[in-house]
Amino acid sequence: MTLEQPVAGVTRAAGEQSGPAAELSLLVDVGSAWTKAVVVARARGRWRIAAHAAQPSAWGEEQLVTALVARLSSGADRRVADRLADLLATAPRIACHTPRRAGRIGLAAVSAELSGASARRAAESAGWTVAEAATADDGRPLAERLAALQAADVDAWLLAGGFDDGEATQALEMAGLVAAARGASRTPVLWAGSPGLVDQVALLFEPGAVEAVANPRPSAGEDDPRPLRHTLEGLLQQLVEPGGVRQLTPVSFRRAVAELARSAERRVLGVDLGARYASWVLADETGTAESRVFAGGGLSAASLVGPGGPARLAKLLPLAIDELAVADALQNLRARPGTLPQTEDELAIMHAAARQLLAQGAAEEGPISGIDLLIGSGRTLAAAPRPAQAAQLLLDGVRPLGVTELAVDAAGALSPLGALDDAEIREGLGMLRDDLLTPLGAAVVCRGGRPGGVAMRVTARRAGWPTIGPIEVRSGRLQLLPLGRGQSAELEIELEAGVTLGGPRRARRAQATVTGGALGLILDARDVPLTMPRRADDRRAVLAGWRDAFAREPATPASGEQA
Amino acid sequence: MNGAALHRVRIPRGTVPSVMVGSDVQPDQVLGLHRRPGNPVRVLLATRLRVRPEAVASLLVARPGARLAEGDAIARGADGREAVAPTGGLLLGVSVVDGTALLAPLGPEEPVIGHVHGRVRAVEDGAITVEVPGTLVRGVGGTGEAVHGELMVAVHDPGEELRATAIDVGATGRILVGGSRASAETLTRARAMGVAGIVLGGVLDKELRDFEAIQRRRREIGGLSGAFGVLLLEGFGKVGIDPQRFGWFKAHAGRMASLFGTDALLYVYDATSAPGRRTLPRVGERVIAHRRPFQGRAGVLVAELDDLHATPSGIATRMGLVRFEDGRLAPVPLANLEATLPVPPSA
Numbered sequence: 001m002t003l004e005q006p007v008a009g010v011t012r013a014a015g016e017q018s019g020p021a022a023e024l025s026l027l028v029d030v031g032s033a034w035t036k037a038v039v040v041a042r043a044r045g046r047w048r049i050a051a052h053a054a055q056p057s058a059w060g061e062e063q064l065v066t067a068l069v070a071r072l073s074s075g076a077d078r079r080v081a082d083r084l085a086d087l088l089a090t091a092p093r094i095a096c097h098t099p100r101r102a103g104r105i106g107l108a109a110v111s112a113e114l115s116g117a118s119a120r121r122a123a124e125s126a127g128w129t130v131a132e133a134a135t136a137d138d139g140r141p142l143a144e145r146l147a148a149l150q151a152a153d154v155d156a157w158l159l160a161g162g163f164d165d166g167e168a169t170q171a172l173e174m175a176g177l178v179a180a181a182r183g184a185s186r187t188p189v190l191w192a193g194s195p196g197l198v199d200q201v202a203l204l205f206e207p208g209a210v211e212a213v214a215n216p217r218p219s220a221g222e223d224d225p226r227p228l229r230h231t232l233e234g235l236l237q238q239l240v241e242p243g244g245v246r247q248l249t250p251v252s253f254r255r256a257v258a259e260l261a262r263s264a265e266r267r268v269l270g271v272d273l274g275a276r277y278a279s280w281v282l283a284d285e286t287g288t289a290e291s292r293v294f295a296g297g298g299l300s301a302a303s304l305v306g307p308g309g310p311a312r313l314a315k316l317l318p319l320a321i322d323e324l325a326v327a328d329a330l331q332n333l334r335a336r337p338g339t340l341p342q343t344e345d346e347l348a349i350m351h352a353a354a355r356q357l358l359a360q361g362a363a364e365e366g367p368i369s370g371i372d373l374l375i376g377s378g379r380t381l382a383a384a385p386r387p388a389q390a391a392q393l394l395l396d397g398v399r400p401l402g403v404t405e406l407a408v409d410a411a412g413a414l415s416p417l418g419a420l421d422d423a424e425i426r427e428g429l430g431m432l433r434d435d436l437l438t439p440l441g442a443a444v445v446c447r448g449g450r451p452g453g454v455a456m457r458v459t460a461r462r463a464g465w466p467t468i469g470p471i472e473v474r475s476g477r478l479q480l481l482p483l484g485r486g487q488s489a490e491l492e493i494e495l496e497a498g499v500t501l502g503g504p505r506r507a508r509r510a511q512a513t514v515t516g517g518a519l520g521l522i523l524d525a526r527d528v529p530l531t532m533p534r535r536a537d538d539r540r541a542v543l544a545g546w547r548d549a550f551a552r553e554p555a556t557p558a559s560g561e562q563a
Numbered sequence: 564m565n566g567a568a569l570h571r572v573r574i575p576r577g578t579v580p581s582v583m584v585g586s587d588v589q590p591d592q593v594l595g596l597h598r599r600p601g602n603p604v605r606v607l608l609a610t611r612l613r614v615r616p617e618a619v620a621s622l623l624v625a626r627p628g629a630r631l632a633e634g635d636a637i638a639r640g641a642d643g644r645e646a647v648a649p650t651g652g653l654l655l656g657v658s659v660v661d662g663t664a665l666l667a668p669l670g671p672e673e674p675v676i677g678h679v680h681g682r683v684r685a686v687e688d689g690a691i692t693v694e695v696p697g698t699l700v701r702g703v704g705g706t707g708e709a710v711h712g713e714l715m716v717a718v719h720d721p722g723e724e725l726r727a728t729a730i731d732v733g734a735t736g737r738i739l740v741g742g743s744r745a746s747a748e749t750l751t752r753a754r755a756m757g758v759a760g761i762v763l764g765g766v767l768d769k770e771l772r773d774f775e776a777i778q779r780r781r782r783e784i785g786g787l788s789g790a791f792g793v794l795l796l797e798g799f800g801k802v803g804i805d806p807q808r809f810g811w812f813k814a815h816a817g818r819m820a821s822l823f824g825t826d827a828l829l830y831v832y833d834a835t836s837a838p839g840r841r842t843l844p845r846v847g848e849r850v851i852a853h854r855r856p857f858q859g860r861a862g863v864l865v866a867e868l869d870d871l872h873a874t875p876s877g878i879a880t881r882m883g884l885v886r887f888e889d890g891r892l893a894p895v896p897l898a899n900l901e902a903t904l905p906v907p908p909s910a
Contacts, residue, residue, distance in 0.1 A: 055881075056898050058842040067881075070870075143600045143667060146655070150575045153689060169660045176656015176665065179627030180600075183576045185688050200659055203620045204627045305768065327768035331799035332854060335703035338842070339854050339899045340878055346855055347876035385877030 024050065026088060027416035028064075029249060030057055030097040032298075033275035033337035034379050036412030037064050039072060039088065040432065049435040050075070052411035054379060056338035065089055094428075096252040096419040098277055102295030103236040104131040106154040106181075108174040110161030110193075111137055115171075118216040119160035119192055121364065122225035125292035126232035127250060127277075128156075134177065136161075136170040142177070149181030155239050156187055158232075159201065162194030164218040172200055179204040188235060192216055192228045226290070233293070249415045250279040250293040253377065256418030259425045262287025266372035271361070271398065272415065273354055273378040274298045275337035280361050282371075292364070297357060299380060300334040304353050315536070316352040318543035321345055347385070351393060354380045358397020359529065367528065369401035369502025375437060377409040382438075384408075387518035388550040391440045396546075399528040401502025403444050403491065403512040406522075407437040439485055439517030447528040449475035449499045455525035457494040462487060468556055470494070471523060476531065478546065479523040480554040483516030491521075499525075520554035568699045568830070569684060572677040572691045572709075577630075577653075580691060586683045590711035590821055593674040594691050600653050600667035609662020612640040616662030627656045630669070637664050678709040679821045680832055697821070697830035698837050700808075702762075704799065705824035706775055707792035710738065712759035714820050714831065716813050718742040721764060722803035727752040734758045738820050738829075740812045743803040743859070747773035750793065754778070760792040760822040762812070762829060764859060765802025792824030797851075802859035805851050807838045807903050836906055844902035850885060854899045861903065862887035868894065 023042040028035065035057045041050040051071035055064055069084045076084060105128045109116035112135040120130055132152035134145040159175050162168025171193045178189065182205075191201045192213045202210045214227040237245040245251045249272070257270035261283035270281040278297030283289035296302055303309060310327035317326070329349045332339070341347040362368055376382055376394050384390040390408050394400075409415075413436055417428045429436065449455035452474060459469035460481060470492075473479050483489055493510040495501065501510055514521065526546070533539045574580075578595040582588055609616045622638040625631060631648040638646045638657075648654075648666055655665035677693060685692040715737040717729050725741030727749040735757035745753075745763055747770045753761055771793070778791075796804055804812070814835075821830045831837070844850045850864045862885040871879040874896055881897045 056842060060843075063843060141602060142655070142665075143602050146600050146653075146667065147575065150577055151573070153573055169658050172658065173656055173665065176627040180653050180655045180667070181576060181628070183628050183688065185576065200620050203623065204656060206626070307772075310768070324767060324769050325800075327772075328799040329855075331704065331768045332858070335795075335798055336853050340874065340880055340896045341876050342854050342874045342896060342899060343856055344876050347878070383878075385873070385879070 024087060024091050026091045026093040027413050028093055028095040029412050029415045030095065031249070031274050031379075032098045032277070033057060035059075035064060036379075037068060038411045038413045038416070039068050039091075040413075047431040049411050049413065049432060052413070054383065054412065058338060094416045094419055096247045096249045096415045098249050098274060099127065099241055099295070101240065102276075103128045103156065103240045104152075104154045105129070105232075106131055106149060106152045106157045106178070107133040108149065108157070108159050108178045109133075109135045110168060110170045110174060111135060114220065115160040115162070115193065115217045118223050118225050119158055119228065122192070122216055122228040123158055123232055124294055124296070125225070125364070126229045127236050127293040127295045128232060129295050134174070136174055146177055146181055149178060150183075152181070154187060156235060157182060157189045158192060159189065160192045160216065162197055162215070163220065164194055164196070164215055166194065168194050168197060171197060172204075175201045175204050188239070190228075190231065190235070229292070247419045249274075250277060250291065252418030253279050253415045254281045254289050254291040254418065255425055256414040256429065257281040257375065258283040258287045258289035259418075259429055260373075260375075260414075261285060261289070263426065263429065264373070267370060268373045268375065269368065269371045269398070269400065270375040270377060270414070271358060271381065271394075273357060273376070273381050275300055278357060278361060280365065282365070292361070294361070297361065298378075299350065299353055299357070300337055301357060303360070304356065305330050305334065313349065313352050313356055315532075315539065316355060316543070317348055318540055318547050319345060319348050320540060321349065350380060351384070351389060354393050355397040358393065359399070362398045363529075367401060367502060368398055371400045371402070371404045373405045373407060374398060374400050375407050375409060375414070377412070377414055382408040382410050382412065386551065387438075387440050391443075391519050391522065392547065392550045394440075395443055395445065395522065395524060396530060399445060399530065400443070401445050401447055401500070401528055403442065403493075403501070403510070403514060405442045405514060406440040406517065406519075408440060409436070410438040411435070439515065441483060441517035441519035441522055442514035443522040443524055444491065444493060444501070444512075445524045445528065446495060446499050446501055449496055449525060449527070451475055454496055455499045456496065456523070458523050459492040460521060461490040461492075466556075473523045473525040475525050475527065476542075477525055478549050480519060480549065480552065481521040481523065482554040482556055483514070483520040485517050487516045489514055489516070489521065502528075519550070522550075567681070567694045567696045570679050570681070570693050570695045570828075570830070572675075572679065572693060574675050574689060574691060576689050578675050580686050582683050582686065582691065584683055584686060588677060588679070588681060588683060588693060590678050590680050590819065591676060594677045595675040596672040597675050598669035598672055600655075601670050603652075603655055603665040603667040604650070605663040606637060606646060606649060606666050607662070608638045608646040608657065608664050611646040612638060612644050614640055614662070617659045619657050619662045619664075620659055623657065625654050627654050629654045631666065637666075676709075678711045678823075679830060680819070695821070695830050697832045698834040700796070700829040700831065700837050702794045702796045702827035702829065704795040705793050705827045706771060707760070707824035708790035709821065709823050710759040710790045710792045711819065711821040712736050712738045714738050714740060714812060714816050714818050716740045716809075716816050720803075721806050721809035724801070725749055725761065725763065730756050730758060732756065738762060738822050740804070740809070740816075744770070744801045746770050747777065750774040751777055754789070754791040757789060758791065760794065760824065762794045762796065762804075762822070764795075764797045764804035765800050766793070766795055767801070768799045792822045794822050794824055794827060794829050797859050798853060800855075800858060805838070805859075805861055805903060807849075807861075807905075811835075811837055811906065838906050839904035841902045841904055843897060844883070844900050846883075848902040849905075850883075850900045851903050852885065852887075852895050852899055853901070857885075857887065857893065857895060857899075860887050860889075864900065864902075865892070867897065
């Protein structure tokens, strides 16, 4: 079935009412807090996004249709304007939704720092929440550990421990502990420890209960959680959403980003930051995608309000807001995720929280470099009041080294399109390619350099326009240059000694072709990760300076001018 | 919400239920008995069976997790020799390195209390589901254990702070209804005075964290007894209870209630329907605002603005015009408003 076919169905339905045919379709992403809907319609032979709306999920579908009708009515053909509500109500829809609940896993491992940390990372990036964790070195008496595991309400157990070449008696003891805590329940058990212990671990449980997975920590120096993550993703889908996973937003977002990367032959990083979930998808030119899904990684993340969380966040604010107010605002965001920050202070706190979550995700990914396109999705990123805020959230949070184009999924169409069949995704994304993403611009992000010294010199050549530069950008500063949407530029980048764009070799010169957007070209020499003064007043002044630099209208400086 | 609600009481795995489906239970009734495992003892299996340690795992006749009585076989050799449990307990596992088994003796039976009144609908491993014939009031946050007790209103005004001096021996065993906040000192005193729980409109997150830290420390040094829960109805910060809700609580003072702080739930028994809430209010309805600068304030939605309008933060959204009870007229995002529904006439 292609995207055209359901639309033809609408044409018939509309024809039955003896009115003119209207070819449209509805893309819906039902989030845990907000629902996004996009009307896709064919006009003059081309499929375009005709309208989009978002509202708290609790408001229901009728309101959503009403909002879409209101958006559509001003530009709609008079002959169908009266029937828009009916047409939308009966329009074919492609929908996806946030998982209704996260999977809960019980973790038992030998070491909190090694096997436990690897297993936890794999579980948390596969959409699970760790309901209880016990490690042989957690300092608790064995009886207390067992009592905690017995009280845990879990969907599955994850056991880890032991290097591939070693004896691991403690791993077996931890497995025994889980077997004892699990009792007569039939919850699945994953063994992600030393392969030499598989048989012995299996003997502790009833036949068939244990599935063995590659050890994420085969030695002290190695850490590869990917096979475990993939197994955990499969298990989660099987246990929590057995009805089909393509309609799950984390899955459909991954599929859409992968197809975008394949069709554009670019390396694409997509970040979807929601109220509960955060998804990271890194896809290469072949469309091969690796994703990480954090069930508790959205704006209601417990890490934001945990010990020290509000204090850390208060340090990221360009405004003087005390830690107590930050803590209350974050808790209110958690308690009522469908509400909106009405004041500038609350928006600043929410944006600081988003930057913090992105930075945490990026730190887990390792240094992010060589990305051609960085896409922000989710209301906080994609519906930020100003494009400058969206760009700053992405750049401050992800810190993509090198030359990267930035865009947001403003309408929220990516994830629903990813819920289409394999053959249809390509067609769907292709048909809407001009509307799908809102380009924010391109960024050149470098790392290193002497404080206050020149980090890079950038010259931008634009066809039919005067050459800009070379512009000198000092360490810790950023500069915006004009480069409109669709306009491309050839960049020549000269790096100072000790400065890098994250490439495999330390080249002093680099060239790139970029396309502009709402902000133009962003030259960012603020280091990776961001370095900020320790004194509160100085730090706030620097943060406010960066905020203002993003918000300022891009200007063409004179050649050799410094930023 | 009125009528019956299904409440899932978590019980540790291994608990022996003392109720069955259809049983009527009271808040202080024992739903099951649980025996905590104590410090484990090692049982020599390989030595007793005269086999190599690595062969022990395949000779087990009891699997980890099994409850063994004194004298029960743990492993049996090919020659019929048996290694038996020297004491009753829970088999935790075996070590193939030294050929021993870990056996945790079980402690005395401890009662598992559900803290809810109602009829048992399901008994599973790890949970007992009870149909609760009470009025459910949902909060937005909370902390602490499940508790039950009589409701007692401890402030005169819903916007008043609950102060430590307002708590005396008369509050012991009760669930207090406070006002707009309570300090960590007040919460600590309440617990020390044997108060079962506190219902508040708001609380500063910092105060709640401080209180939790004090409780954690006291638990570590072993000086904590009795359960205590806190339920938050409106939000974090200094937020009063909606006067309509406060009035309902006053009308139900003395009724038995069950409070689940961590789950942010309160059941009040023999109660009329509680004033409800609905998202997306209609023009003319009484509303309550969430988020600053109007958090916790009530008023009437006098109009819904056409098109999208920007909030002071710059977010374009559907806005309503609210006449607050202090007379101020202000635009508020509809997403930040809830209609406060009147108590049905039958109540």
